[in-house]
Amino acid sequence: xxxxxxxxxxxxxxxxxxxEGMGLDVVVPPPISQRTLDLGVRYSPEFACFPLxxxxxxxxxxxxxxxxxxxxxxxxxxxxxxxxxxxxxxxLRDLGYPYDLIVLDPPRGHFQSLKESLxxxxxxxxxxxxxxxxxxxxxxxxxxxxxxxxxxxQCHRVRPLEASPxxxxxxxxxxxxxxxxxxxxxxxxxxxxxxxxxxxxxPKRAHRGRPLQVGIVGEIYMxxxxxxxxxxxxxxxxxxxxxxxxxxLTDWVRQNVFLDALRLRKDSLxxxxxxxxxxxxxxxxxxxxxxxxxxxxxxAGFDGVIHIMPFxxxxxxxxxxVLQRVSRDMDIPILHLxxxxxxxxxxxxxxxxAFVDLLQxxxxxxxxxxxxxxxxxxxxxxxxxRR
Amino acid sequence: xVTVGVPRALLFYxxxxxWETFLEALGDIRxxxxxxxxxxxxxxxVLSAVDEACLPVxxxxxxxxxxxxxxxxxxxxxxxxxAKGEYTCPKLLGLPDMMRAGFDSLPPIIDSVLDVRRxxxxxxxxxxxxxxxxxxxxxxxxxAYRLAGQRFSxxxxxxxxxxxxxxxxxxxxxxxxxxxxxxxxxxCGCAGVSGSNEGVSGGSCDGPASSGMSDSxxxxxxxxxxxxxxxxxxxPRVRAGRGEAAAQPQSxxxxxxxxxxxxxxxxxxxxxxxxxxxxxxxxxxxxxMRRRGARVVTSDEVPDQEVKxxxxxxxxxxxWTYEKKVFGAVLSFIRNGLVDGVVQVVSFACGxxxxxxxxxxxxxxRAGIPLLSIVVDEHTxxxxxxxxxxAFLDMLRxxxxxxxx
Numbered sequence: 001x002x003x004x005x006x007x008x009x010x011x012x013x014x015x016x017x018x019x020e021g022m023g024l025d026v027v028v029p030p031p032i033s034q035r036t037l038d039l040g041v042r043y044s045p046e047f048a049c050f051p052l053x054x055x056x057x058x059x060x061x062x063x064x065x066x067x068x069x070x071x072x073x074x075x076x077x078x079x080x081x082x083x084x085x086x087x088x089x090x091x092l093r094d095l096g097y098p099y100d101l102i103v104l105d106p107p108r109g110h111f112q113s114l115k116e117s118l119x120x121x122x123x124x125x126x127x128x129x130x131x132x133x134x135x136x137x138x139x140x141x142x143x144x145x146x147x148x149x150x151x152x153x154q155c156h157r158v159r160p161l162e163a164s165p166x167x168x169x170x171x172x173x174x175x176x177x178x179x180x181x182x183x184x185x186x187x188x189x190x191x192x193x194x195x196x197x198x199x200x201x202x203p204k205r206a207h208r209g210r211p212l213q214v215g216i217v218g219e220i221y222m223x224x225x226x227x228x229x230x231x232x233x234x235x236x237x238x239x240x241x242x243x244x245x246x247x248x249l250t251d252w253v254r255q256n257v258f259l260d261a262l263r264l265r266k267d268s269l270x271x272x273x274x275x276x277x278x279x280x281x282x283x284x285x286x287x288x289x290x291x292x293x294x295x296x297x298x299x300a301g302f303d304g305v306i307h308i309m310p311f312x313x314x315x316x317x318x319x320x321x322v323l324q325r326v327s328r329d330m331d332i333p334i335l336h337l338x339x340x341x342x343x344x345x346x347x348x349x350x351x352x353x354a355f356v357d358l359l360q361x362x363x364x365x366x367x368x369x370x371x372x373x374x375x376x377x378x379x380x381x382x383x384x385x386r387r
Numbered sequence: 388x389v390t391v392g393v394p395r396a397l398l399f400y401x402x403x404x405x406w407e408t409f410l411e412a413l414g415d416i417r418x419x420x421x422x423x424x425x426x427x428x429x430x431x432x433v434l435s436a437v438d439e440a441c442l443p444v445x446x447x448x449x450x451x452x453x454x455x456x457x458x459x460x461x462x463x464x465x466x467x468x469x470a471k472g473e474y475t476c477p478k479l480l481g482l483p484d485m486m487r488a489g490f491d492s493l494p495p496i497i498d499s500v501l502d503v504r505r506x507x508x509x510x511x512x513x514x515x516x517x518x519x520x521x522x523x524x525x526x527x528x529x530x531a532y533r534l535a536g537q538r539f540s541x542x543x544x545x546x547x548x549x550x551x552x553x554x555x556x557x558x559x560x561x562x563x564x565x566x567x568x569x570x571x572x573x574x575c576g577c578a579g580v581s582g583s584n585e586g587v588s589g590g591s592c593d594g595p596a597s598s599g600m601s602d603s604x605x606x607x608x609x610x611x612x613x614x615x616x617x618x619x620x621x622x623p624r625v626r627a628g629r630g631e632a633a634a635q636p637q638s639x640x641x642x643x644x645x646x647x648x649x650x651x652x653x654x655x656x657x658x659x660x661x662x663x664x665x666x667x668x669x670x671x672x673x674x675x676m677r678r679r680g681a682r683v684v685t686s687d688e689v690p691d692q693e694v695k696x697x698x699x700x701x702x703x704x705x706x707w708t709y710e711k712k713v714f715g716a717v718l719s720f721i722r723n724g725l726v727d728g729v730v731q732v733v734s735f736a737c738g739x740x741x742x743x744x745x746x747x748x749x750x751x752x753r754a755g756i757p758l759l760s761i762v763v764d765e766h767t768x769x770x771x772x773x774x775x776x777x778a779f780l781d782m783l784r785x786x787x788x789x790x791x792x
Contacts, residue, residue: 045741045742045744045745046741047735047736047737047740047741048741048742048745049738049741076472076474076706077473077474077706077707078474078475078476078477078480078706078707079477080738080739080741080742082706083703083705083706083742083743085703086701086702086703087742087745087746089702090702090746090749094749278484278487278488279481279484280484281465281467281480281481281484281500282480283477283478283480283481284474284477284480285477287477287481311439311736312439312736312738312741313738314476314477314478314738315477315481317437317439317440317441317477317478318477318478318480318481318484318485319481320437320439321436321437321440321481321484321485321488321489322481322484322485322488323488324437324488324489325487325488325489326488338439
């Protein structure tokens with residue numbers, strides 16, 4: 001059994017570590033490229049959402065590297081993601097790729113099928129399944145994910161200040177390679193420290209005042225996968241914006257895997273409480289999260305919010321509808337980026353530039369009005385959703 | 388007497404029979420439905436909704452805009468789930484919030500949450516809490532619930548018999564004034580309700596009254612599964628009875644003329660009820676097809692049992708109830724070979740349809756049944772669609788003539 005899985009941001013690093021720790025033969029699909037996209041678009045339903053198309057591209061490219069089994073997450077709706085695995089199975093079968101799909105359903109409600117999937121995984125392991133080895137691998141994978149995301153957060157802060165654009169990203173990539181290679185938690189930690197040093201020591205330019213603060217909300221795949229969102233964080237950094245991303249895999253795992261497995265109610269989560277006046281019910285996917293986090297950003301005095309979603313995404317369309325009112329009520333500019341395979345980079349840059357100009361003017365205008373503290377006072381903003 | 392406005396869009400076409408009877412039987416409530424969708428309704432909807440919203444949601448915005456200044460309450464329940472383990476569409480989950488965000492001045496919205504995903508008995512709980520929130524007395528609520536269930540099962544039965552939405556709504560008791568068990572409100576417009584206590588065809592009343600508040604309380608479960616053959620001759624329209632279909636292949640080789648074939652052309656029409664029955668969005672496709680000499684079977688005329696069997700052809704049980712219904716019906720058309728072709732109407736950018744539609748199309752290809760997918764949005768022109776429809780019917784005819792030769 002040679003197992004593969006779809007890319008999503010830095011997901012490949014911890015998942016590879018985890019599966020290898022279970023004694024499985026892992027094939028990581030090539031990084032998402034234009035070719036991945038072209039393959040995916042060619043064979044996927046026209047109006048399926050964008051992440052599905054990239055998944056299909058990943059699987060086709062992994063097949064070329066010899067993968068024969070796919071590990072995929074399942075779902076129970078109402079977001080389309082829950083049906084991805086079935087549609088993908090169908091597409092790959094029609095293409096003549098005899099893939100075996102192992103679908104991991106959420107623990108709640110589908111415990112039996114989850115158990116079967118895990119048993120299937122364990123069977124594929126060459127050395128047999130061993131709890132102690134698995135727990136060790138899980139701890140290592142978790143450490144890697146935490147280290148990577150800590151460095152990403154650091155990049156968000158450093159990018160608007162760097163003298164030569166792209167230096168922080170290069171430092172991050174070096175650190176990512178080292179973290180990916182690490183075999184023990186200690187190695188991960190030392191790679192992380194080296195990375196932190198590297199990133200913080202990139203040359204800075206002289207700057208005036210505090211960079212603009214922009215929150216990023218939206219559908220998880222589009223927010224986490226730089227190829228899908230056309231590297232929006234990096235582009236904003238170059239425009240001198242400090243990005244605050246509302247979604248990190250570590251938070252997501254904590255909220256959706258640990259809480260769900262323990263059957264704790266998620267009602268108490270901060271974003272749910274924040275969203276209540278505008279959206280008082282789960283709508284699938286990250287719809288509720290997008291609304292709640294946007295309100296939290298507005299309250300924390302952020303300059304603006306960027307809402308990223310794939311074209312035709314149902315939960316995010318609900319969020320978008322509601323956010324129009326939030327934007328008006330709370331006086332926070334929101335840029336909705338609706339992306340798919342037709343999105344062009346130049347157009348995106350123009351829109352981002354216009355949005356950043358607008359935010360700068362809004363802040364300058366607010367600052368020049370007496371008695372209005374405006375968006376300059378946002379120390380609280382830095383801690384929203386951050387550990 | 389307060390007026391409760393029900394927008395004529397989305398789930399109106401599924402549950403209005405139930406809602407109307409229930410609300411009016413609670414007493415002192417007059418139910419007002421918005422008028423048929425017109426170009427103006429849609430234009431207003433398009434103005435209020437975000438660009439990305441699908442056509443039916445934009446239509447819904449339009450109807451809310453038309454109603455909001457004329458009623459005391461707006462009835463926009465949050466329909467999360469109507470069947471165990473299933474969901475409706477995310478946009479229906481967020482509908483009340485979308486309306487509040489979309490309009491500056493709205494009357495209070497009745498947005499009680501209907502969620503039977505875990506417990507089927509929640510249908511009754513939903514109705515009860517809805518009644519209580521309107522400060523009605525429990526006995527009244529119980530009675531209203533029973534009457535609504537009876538009206539709804541009659542409605543579904545007429546729908547199944549091919550009466551069409553308007554017909555089923557009328558035949559199920561709307562506007563009938565023959566008994567006075569309860570005649571809620573004045574009988575103007577959509578308001579008149581007469582809940583007759585006897586079932587339509589004696590003995591077949593299987594409303595919740597007969598089984599208490601058990602799982603049969605779910606309106607979907609109220610519809611009795613009947614074998615397709617048993618319905619052959621019922622209803623005003625020719626049903627897709629199994630016996631009929633079995634007769635067709637035999638009669639073809641026996642030298643039926645082209646004209647005979649034309650008459651027997653049978654086409655399945657599938658789509659969400661809010662697309663098919665909407666006066667603007669649905670473009671009267673059913674009528675147009677019949678005018679062109681085809682006999683039409685809609686997805687609402689496929690019995691639940693058949694739908695379920697059809698949907699079981701999908702690789703994983705669908706968690707969207709209405710898609711399950713529509714595509715289960717299409718798959719049953721395809722599988723049983725009851726029709727010469729299938730026309731399916733889907734909305735542009737409909738999330739669930741984008742996933743399942745493709746599976747169904749490949750299924751139709753494999754079975755060799757022509758399938759026409761009509762994708763509608765606010766830019767759809769009726770003339771263009773009718774041309775395609777005509778071409779499709781011509782193709783079906785030639786195909787059939789060729790097969791007969």
